[in-house]
Amino acid sequence: MSWKEAAEPVLTRMPVVARPEGHVPFKRKLLWTAGVLGIYFFLTNITLFGLDAGGSDIFGQFRSILAGGQGSILQVGIGPIVTASIVLQLLGGANLLGLDTENDPRDQVLYQGLQKLLVVIVTIATAAPMVFTGNFLPASQSVGNALGIGVTGVQLVIFAQVFVGGILILFMDEIVSKWGVGSGVGLFIIAGVSQQLIGGMISWEALGASGFFASWYGILFGETTLGSTFTAEWFQNLLFPPGDLLALVTTLLIFGVVVYAESVRVEIPLSHSRVRGARGRFPVKLIYASVLPMILVRALQANIQFLGQIIYSQMGEAMPTILGVYADGQPVDGLFYYLAPIQARQDWMWFLGLTPAGIEPWQVGLRVAIDLIFMLVGGAIFAVFWVETTGMGPEATAKQIQNSGMQIPGFRRNPQVVEKVMERYIPQVTVIGGALVGLLAVMANMLGTIGNVSGTGLLLTVSITYKLYEEIAEEQMMEMHPMMRQMFGNE
């Protein structure tokens, strides 16, 4: 008996959000999406009951791509969904699951159930150390006394809230995927990063930090001085805060590169086998697997750091130096230091004296090298897995082309032949695209961006927004021409 039969009773009974019956009008879809977004912001603003003041964010710099909010009901954000997705990608990519999600409806149901079960398990595994170890979510003594349940009781209450929050995120994602536009995960990433980006642009001193516009207002009206013109100090003040032109250039560059790369493609000509003159093209985009696999690589790094934080909170100073030396909750030496990705300029610009004291340039260099290799290789590997598991690989696309009645002119009309042609392009393009995106993410992090959104966050946001735009355009076209719906195979 395979694991399928054993797990079937559980996996098929996982609760699901009901599917809409029939077509959902575009306006209704937008309403659902906006509604979920509103609820998401509402929940990120609700502080956990029983939480004491203090506590550090265990996700640290990864928060921008993992969404949610420290100390709120949505503490775990999309972390569990991403981690569960990594596990599924690795299992599915290596074909260990034995599920045929392309053709077999039974396997599709099992896959969906497994996916959900994994998210629930990972939510528990993420929330438990956050609440019960260390001081990431300190429980309030006074609340424990007031209710007579002690600190442990309060911890259990906090755990329950974080758990419910994690499950709610999963269901909100499902609502957006089934009733709205795009996906919830994408929506939450865009929401968080955009908020940070706009904040970094227009924030002013009374709100905490001066944003880009406020700084330049100060520079232009003489409140901030840059030093004598054309000196080293002047250039430094211009490129780095307060001028921060480098961040502006990096942010714009990422926007430009992603939008440009979306249009870079190898187009395979197609012609209809029966209707003469009906021609089409199959695009193999440079960032074919999109930027999504990147979030998986980053989440893997986040989980490694997460592990380091837990070990440190348990062992404290007794932790072996080879594993990690922590100062102010951040690794400054040892394995976990070298495995930590470069998040900002102060992680590597030793020549400006931005790195913490005691870190040698060779250490910084080693960390940058490890981060680069991790992202390049990881980006390529996860892109390949992504293409395989989401039905974008040569075999699946060849079948799609065959079924739509198209063929590649000059080749026999046969899925194997089309697959051969696809094999010349898809794997290469995927690997190059994945590595390129990895490089971009590291570069953006090193140079810094407006509002300190991470490079990966910015990449994800621009690319998801672009996809969302395409999807909305397609939706509108289908609204206007109901015939199109048949052509796209929806309903």
Add this chain to the structure above:
Amino acid sequence: MSSGDNSGGLMSSAGLVRYFDSEDRNAIRINPKTVIAFCLLFGLLVQILTISVA
């Protein structure tokens, strides 16, 4: 409009979680409005608890 472009029809942007059309008859179906209502009530409950106990 090229044919292969979107014929999958299942993938959505940033679809880390994949949903297929097929569903089991045994699965518990939840109305999306119920989820939204639960989110609202849960948030309010936690907020009220915080205000009343602290």
